Amino acid sequence: MVRCLHLLITGDRGVGKTSLARQFVLCHFIPDFDEWLDGFRKQMIIDKECVFIDILDDSYCRWGQNPYIPDVAPLFGEQVLRRLYIREASCFFIVYSVASRSSFENVATIYQEVFRTKDPKLYPAIIVGAKCDLADSDREVSTSEGRHLAEVLGCEFIETSAKEDHNVTEAFTSVVRLFMSRNPPQSVVRRSSPPRRHTARCVVI
Numbered sequence: 001m002v003r004c005l006h007l008l009i010t011g012d013r014g015v016g017k018t019s020l021a022r023q024f025v026l027c028h029f030i031p032d033f034d035e036w037l038d039g040f041r042k043q044m045i046i047d048k049e050c051v052f053i054d055i056l057d058d059s060y061c062r063w064g065q066n067p068y069i070p071d072v073a074p075l076f077g078e079q080v081l082r083r084l085y086i087r088e089a090s091c092f093f094i095v096y097s098v099a100s101r102s103s104f105e106n107v108a109t110i111y112q113e114v115f116r117t118k119d120p121k122l123y124p125a126i127i128v129g130a131k132c133d134l135a136d137s138d139r140e141v142s143t144s145e146g147r148h149l150a151e152v153l154g155c156e157f158i159e160t161s162a163k164e165d166h167n168v169t170e171a172f173t174s175v176v177r178l179f180m181s182r183n184p185p186q187s188v189v190r191r192s193s194p195p196r197r198h199t200a201r202c203v204v205i
């Protein structure tokens with residue numbers, strides 16, 4: 001049996017979301033990439049189970065930034081696209097940059113937006129403090145503040161660096177493992193079965 005699941009990477013613009021996906025899937029870091037890829041997918045073996053992880057990068061919701069659906073974002077707006085992504089996803093990265101206090105302050109709001117329609121007992125989130133390679137002088141958010149917020153929200157917490165490939169695989173593995181433990185294979189419900197909102201987004205192949 002192979003599981004397929006969608007993982008949404010969300011957070012403020014510029015916090016390093018796409019760089020995390022690129023490092024995880026393509027194993028590289030390009031400081032200022034300018035090409036868009038039509039999605040990221042990676043196969044992993046976690047606890048002897050084979051999983052396909054489809055990464056939804058909410059950078060693609062941004063106005064004018066999605067070359068694949070250029071007319072849709074202006075028509076419906078970023079919020080509508082993001083809601084579609086949230087509905088599709090089974091696991092969530094809520095990312096801030098350790099060098100941006102405002103991105104950290106937005107984490108709780110993003111968390112509420114995600115879990116307004118999702119049950120956090122089924123669908124795990126991890127709070128990711130990105131760019132932890134930056135010097136202390138560039139930091140605006142300490143590790144303990146990040147950990148404390150994650151505790152308050154009831155999430156896992158990790159600091160990562162896509163640039164130095166630090167904790168990137170660990171972050172993805174951790175949230176996917178949580179999803180798998182909360183949704184064992186026998187609990188998988190087919191997508192067409194109601195209630196749709198709480199249907200585990202796994203496909204048994």
Ligand SMILES: Nc1nc2c(ncn2[C@@H]2O[C@H](COP(=O)(O)OP(=O)(O)O)[C@@H](O)[C@H]2O)c(=O)[nH]1
Pocket residue numbers: 012013014015016017018019020030031032059130131132133134160161162163164
């Ligand atoms: N120092 C450092 N810079 C990073 C890291 N990840 C991303 N960046 C830089 O932050 C900027 C925004 O990254 P990007 O992945 O496009 O952010 P997104 O808008 O959240 O998708 C780019 O200039 C990246 O080179 C990291 O781990 N360390």
Ligand SMILES: [Mg+2]
Pocket residue numbers: 017018019057059060
């Ligand atoms: Mg991006």
